Amino acid sequence: MKHLNFIDLFSGAGGLSEGFIKAGFKPIAHVEIDKKACDTLETRLVYHKLISENKTEKYYDYISEKITREEFIKNFGDSALSDSVINIPIGEDNNRIIFEKIDKLACGKQIDIIVGGPPCQAYSLVGRSRDKNRMKNDPRNFLYKEYAKFLKKYQPKVFVFENVMGLITAENGSYFKNMQAYFKRIGYELDYTIQKSEHFGVLQRRRRIILIGWQKGLGFQYPKFDQLNEEFTISQILSDLEKLNPGDQKNVTNYIKPTTKYLEKFELRNGVSFVTQHIARPHNERDLKIYKIAINKWLKKSERLKYPDLPTELKTHKNEKSFVDRYKVVDINGLSHTMVAHIAKDGHHYIYPDTKQVRSISVREAARIQSFPDDFYFEGGRSAAFRQIGNAVPPLMAFSIAKSIKEQLC
Structure with missing residues (x-):
């Protein structure tokens, strides 16, 4: 079975990525502005590499402080893996550089799926309540257009866009309506649901919009996610x-x-x-x-x-x-x-x-x-x-989403 490749935009520490990797997807690149989150991503990618080499004890040596991070990365990482974590802000000034790096990493491979959600502060109810302009002038409101440039460039079969509930009501709903229209104009059908994280086994009351788009004519449908029946505390x-x-x-x-x-x-x-x-x-x-x-x-x-x-x-x-x-x-x-x-x-x-x-x-x-x-x-x-x-997508939630998507793509 061929690998399904993905790019993770606005990756954070890699909660979405962790779920997709567990479901069998292969990461081509992660793009993230926070250097410390990038270090976390790199460490976790080395872990997944060591799993494939049956050498996870080397990872445990690192996290149990038996060896330093420098020794860990030098001895068990590799340059291609390090290069796949791109610590550059997504935006008009940098996208060309990011594209060049991803193209080199992909080596002509198809990008099957793009995942990620831009920073949520501009859409969140708390963010708006604390800003005198209700976040109207925040440039993060329009990062979905930068996200769309990656869709145009790589033409993935499917994309997953995760964000906070406030996105629906920001500027009386106009941002979300414009966003959906924008994605449709560049060739994607889409739908969204509001998901409760506890339905995926996550022990918190967390509501998130999961917007999924797919190429027109793909024969894809918005997936139904398995819901947990047991209650845990x-x-x-x-x-x-x-x-x-x-x-x-x-x-x-x-x-x-x-x-x-x-x-x-x-x-x-x-x-x-x-x-x-x-x-x-x-x-x-x-x-x-x-x-x-x-x-x-x-x-x-x-x-x-x-x-x-x-x-x-x-x-x-x-x-x-x-x-x-x-x-x-x-x-x-x-x-x-x-x-x-x-x-x-x-x-x-x-x-x-x-x-x-x-x-x-x-x-x-x-x-x-x-x-x-x-x-x-x-x-x-x-x-x-x-x-x-705090910024992460819960991996259990990500895994269920990834698994449901994979069932239709494979």
Whole structure:
């Protein structure tokens, strides 16, 4: 069976790519502006290369800190793989350079599918609420036109465009309507659905637009995705990890309990005997006091802490009307609320649900909420890892989408 090749645009850390690779697609190139995310992509690509060579122990040597990253890339990577991660901003000034690099990597091979979604800040409800111009002048509103240039150039059979719900309502819906008309003008039929990540096994309430386009006359139909019937809770991804205090850095640590049904079913522990990046950010005494109030309120009454409810001595400003719900505890008996990149700035919105561990969630806990397997390593340090995780498409969701598309293309 011939490989189906893909390009990942606006790749981030590679959540979409991880799902497509697992489904049997072969990446030709990833294009991403964030250098630390590019390092993560390269590390993961070397991992997939070592799987094919039956040498995964070399990857585990790296993530367990037995060898340096320099040694790992030098000894087990290769130049073609490194070149396939293109750390250049997509846009009119750079597209020609990116095209040249992709052409060299493809060596005449057909690009079967293009995946990716431009940065969502310009479409998001939060982004618009914080900008006095409602993001109207943000150039990211029109990155779909840059995305379309790759469709024109490579003529993939199918493309997948993932983005936030706010895209539908941005500028009273005109952006989304114009986007769809634009894709149709360049030769694609398309459709979209709003998908819930929990239907794919992801333990968070995350709503995303999945727009899929296909060449006219291909005989393709918008796929039906398998939906999960079982219900799992956040408790199943926390119980086997070591307890942490604020600021603890368990770069490499052992599991303290056997695997759970969820971790086994979705292969998040995937056979590795240790876990990495179980790292908690430090907190000041005021935040810890607030977290404890928030945890007790949630666990005892299932109520969220609102800023006006705080004791006077813990308040730092007089505005009690804007962003009053910035302190939020993860629901241990249900699903997490949506994981977003703001977790890189502070942990207030992702408080660990236990009064015996008063802190925000760790890097590894956040990665599990996004359905990344435990051997997925995020480069660049704690803040960079949180940002990459928050921006990612959950790999479990990506895998289901990829699998459904592959069934029609093969």
